[in-house]
Amino acid sequence: MPTSVQIRPLQHVSAAEALAWHQVVAASTAHDLPGVPTPDPGQIHAQLTGPALGSHRLTWLATGADGTPVGVAALRVFTSPGQDHLAELELHVDPAHRRLGTGSLLLEAAVAACRAENRRSLITTAPADGPGEAFSTRRGFRRAMTLDHLMLRPDELDRADLLLLADAEHPGYRLTGWTGTVPDALADAFAAAKNAMNDMPVGDLDYGSVAWDADRVRAMAEVVAARGDTLLTIAAVHDDGTMAGYTEILLPQGSGPRAQQYDTAVVPEHRGHGLGLWVKAAMVRRLGAEHPGVVEIETDNADDNVHMLAVNHRLGFRSYRRTREFQLDVPTT
Incomplete structure (x- = not known):
């Protein structure tokens, strides 16, 4: 030492x-x-x-x-x-x-x-097959999940195909969007949709679960704003007022050329209708209209999250690197 x-x-x-x-x-x-x-x-x-x-x-x-x-x-x-x-x-x-x-x-x-x-549990992330992975393994961490990082470059997309996806008919659903904190009228519905993230594939990672309510979704947006970042959301709302799915994009402070994908989720009872692809395509179109300086969007998916990987590949995301999540059982003494 x-x-x-x-x-x-x-x-x-x-x-x-x-x-x-x-x-x-x-x-x-x-x-x-x-x-x-x-x-x-x-x-x-x-x-x-x-x-x-x-x-x-x-x-x-x-x-x-x-x-x-x-x-x-x-x-x-x-x-x-x-x-x-x-x-x-x-x-x-x-x-x-x-x-x-x-x-x-x-x-x-x-x-x-x-x-x-x-x-009792400590998790960390390291680039796949790099020095951080070797360090973690030597010190008793076990590999718990592999993440596939993907990149989308909107200027390389077929514009007609993007508009076709963003404008696709989804009877019984409508799109809505906001910047920053969710509007009060949608806060409870958004919190309910957020809970759909709890069944997201996480490999062998003991990540636990989070119960979302309106106060928590507001607090999340306040945390993002406090550090100078901008959070964009587009959601699919059912005719009965239920929020069926949503996607979030983070624009780092200073609005650099790369945006970060945050959550994308579809509530279980509304899956199978193409809503995930719909909201993500609508978000790419929104970015082009409101933030033309964004030239890259980065996202990541667990390598066993085959459904969301398929959605991202259909939209035009391409794999470009991998990271791994490691977990250590913290010794008590």
Whole structure:
């Protein structure tokens, strides 16, 4: 273990500490995921200091003898019923300082925090077949799920085909959309639809489940807005007022060229009518009209989520990388 490395918990992340954090994450991402954009220091500061939905966050910064930042770790400790056994770890070490024990020291701090918080499961994500996967496996994590990351470039789509999908007739259903917080008249219906995510395939991951209500969906939108991001939603509403399905897109602070797909779900009793493809096609059309600077949309699906993978491939998403979710049973002593 490197005696010259100091692991320091961050109580209140300053702008300078966010800059140090960014330095490590940028170097790690460029090495492990070339081409994947890194949040800027302002975005990282907002992510580390803003509110977190159904959780709280613990953070550590590792520095060398000269004060250079060499590693970071963030632990999201879930607090909602149904997930209060769980914590999620993000850990980065600057490639120039790897294999010197820094990652192990950061992981030890995170595992100790899990024990102190009475969390029995720790999950983390790493690029498939990369150094993060090897690190996780050596330290007792088991592979729980593989995620297929897909990219859509709207300017490469057949415009006529997109309009055909977005304008398809779905008798008994209508489309509606909003930016940010769901309108009050739709809040309860949206919360009910959100609960459809609880049967999403998650491999062997012990992710638990979340009960959504109107207050929680409002709080989620407030968390996104507080860190400077924009959340777009399109939903399919049945004639009886039930929200049958929806899709969400996140535009990171600054409206860069890449949007992130958030949830897409169809309520079980409304499946089999093509609603997932409908709302996603309508969202791509909306992005083109309202946010023409977006040239890429990234999404991910568990590799056993064959239905949503088929929907995304039909729309024009193409696989471009894979990550894996790992889970550690936290030792009690």
